[in-house]
Amino acid sequence: MRKDTPPRIAVVGGGLAGLTLALALHRAGLECRVYEQAPRLGEVGAGVQLSPSATRLLHRLGLEPALRSSAVLPEAMEFRRWADSSVISRGLLGKHCEERYGAPYYAIHRADLHRALVEALPAGAVRLDARCTLAEEGPDEVVLRFADGSEAVADAVVGADGIHSVLRQALVADRPRFSGQSVYRGLADSRRIPALVAEPRVLLWLGPGQHFVCYPVSGGRLVNFVATVPAGGPGGESWSRRGRVADLAEAYEGWCADVTSVIGAAEQVSLWALHDRDPIERWSTGRITLLGDSAHPMLPFMGQGANQAIEDAVALAACLRDAGPGELSAALRRYESLRRPRTTLVQERSRGNSTAFHLPDGAAQRERDAAMGRPAPEGQDWLHGYDVESALTSHQPT
Ligand SMILES: Cc1cc2nc3c(=O)[nH]c(=O)nc-3n(C[C@H](O)[C@H](O)[C@H](O)COP(=O)(O)OP(=O)(O)OC[C@H]3O[C@@H](n4cnc5c(N)ncnc54)[C@H](O)[C@@H]3O)c2cc1C
Known part of the structure; x- marks a missing residue:
């Protein structure tokens, strides 16, 4: 049980990462404010695939009824040849995922997922029209400055502001x-x-x-x-x-x-x-950390960016919930040291798929297809079977 005043947490960005974090913090009994630059909340008109590693977390956050009412549960994932649509490989999803991983694989419209998150949040959790331009970290707090001249003060700030992240600039001078x-x-x-x-x-x-x-x-x-x-x-x-x-x-x-x-x-x-972007060595300073695409923007060739963001959000909320007085910076280190190796691997494999998926017809393509046609049943366990909350209980920060 915490004995200090709960930290004031500010989240910059109200995309899937920021909203999932806000909900996970809320469920953990911590208050936060989300600052979103857009004048209204919404998502692009497109779909997103959600792996069991993320859906188990969304269900624990109470979203199962909303997700089941709008998502599709695909029976399988099939890779096919471009010219004649012949099947290269077929991996089972549907019942197989629910039985093997205890959680479903969803295909969902982003707007449906976004809406489910917003509706689960308390009123006033998100401030719109709030484009953050700068985060100034002091010894006791962080001051956020916004484009309209306003300011906000928080004990900890989370940059969930996507691939063009302003908050990332506090850590590294890289570019997309x-x-x-x-x-x-x-x-x-x-x-x-x-x-x-x-x-x-x-x-x-x-x-x-x-x-x-x-x-x-x-x-x-x-x-x-x-x-x-x-x-x-x-x-x-x-x-x-x-x-x-x-x-x-x-x-x-x-x-x-x-x-x-x-x-x-x-x-x-x-x-x-x-x-x-390339993976980076550090996501956190003493009071600022990154989440989702701002931390690990990846190519969509594994369909994992949002899934990894959801895992991040639940892990970070648990680290902040468990932190005692004066342990904010240690909580951010614990979060980052758990998450970085996994998201780095997914970033790298997503990049690798941009070559593997696009081979010209020929010997290398035939070899790839033959390998894909011999899928091991446990081949996806590392991705779909992962439970970030269990991983956190046994994790020793490095
Ligand atoms: C074609 C494609 C297909 C994909 N398919 C999948 C898939 O099937 N499965 C999957 O898991 N992932 C998929 N992804 C990846 C996934 O879409 C992203 O990883 C995910 O949406 C990132 O969420 P985010 O909240 O971190 O970032 P964003 O969605 O970029 O959200 C950032 C938010 O921060 C706000 N913001 C930005 N700057 C500021 C600022 N300065 N101040 C205040 N607010 C700010 C933005 O307005 C936005 O609302 C796909 C991506 C693409 C491009």
Whole structure:
């Protein structure tokens, strides 16, 4: 039981990472304020895959009814060949995940997840229109400065402000790295592609230089798709903009009918240049730490950025809950030392997939496909079977 006054915690950024942290802190009996730059809360119109390592945590936070009512539980994840849609590998999700990992694998619309988090938070937990421009750390507190001239004071500040993080600048002078890839993202009406949604699946078609992913969301009414294209194609390095379905169709000309039928069902697409950053040695100072994409922005080629952010959030809330008087800085070190090795591995493997997924047809591609076709049942245990709360109980900070 804590004997001191609970710390005042400020979270910069109200994305999936910041809101999950706010909820986890609230459930741990700690108060925090989220400062979000946008005038209203929301998420991009796209899907997100949630692994059992994250869904077990969201369920413990009380979100199971909301998630089950809107998410789809895909039966399997299939990798396929770009030209003829032949199956390279099929890994079971659905019941298999619930039985093996004790938690489901969800495909969900981001807006549904975001809404579930917001609705679970106490009123007034988020201040909107609050763009943080600077965090000044003193011996006893941190002063946050905002673009409108206002200030806020906190004992601890968490930068959950995404890949362009202002708070990260307190730790390292790096910049986002362009991957050489852009992605088109969109949602299609599943009634226009019934064959692809008859069995709910996450489908990935791998081809030379690019790949295409789709899965149902919103109770199966919509199909979310993400299509990579190499740099130099339409989109260049711009962070995000409206894309053109016709450009996407051109980029995937000659691909199998399954892929072109999804593109044919799309009415609009957005276009994002993909960036990540190198892993960094430290996420925390004495009173400031990072969470989610601000700490470990990664390429989306394992579908893990949000999952890792959710794991971060629950771990950080537990470390802050357990901290006694004068132990704030030790709590941030405990959090960071638990999380950094795992998120670094996921960042690196996500980068590795940008080569592996895009091999030209030939010997290396055939070798890759043969290896993918022999999946070990325990192959995903390290990712999906992980329970960050159990890991924390046995963790010794380094
Ligand atoms: C194409 C694609 C597909 C993906 N698919 C998956 C997937 O299937 N599964 C998965 O787990 N992950 C996936 N990801 C990754 C996932 O989307 C991100 O890792 C996750 O959304 C990061 O959340 P975040 O809250 O850390 O950052 P963000 O979502 O970037 O949120 C940051 C928030 O901070 C606010 N902010 C920024 N600067 C300031 C400031 N100075 N002051 C105040 N507020 C500020 C922003 O407005 C925003 O609300 C995918 C990513 C992409 C690009």
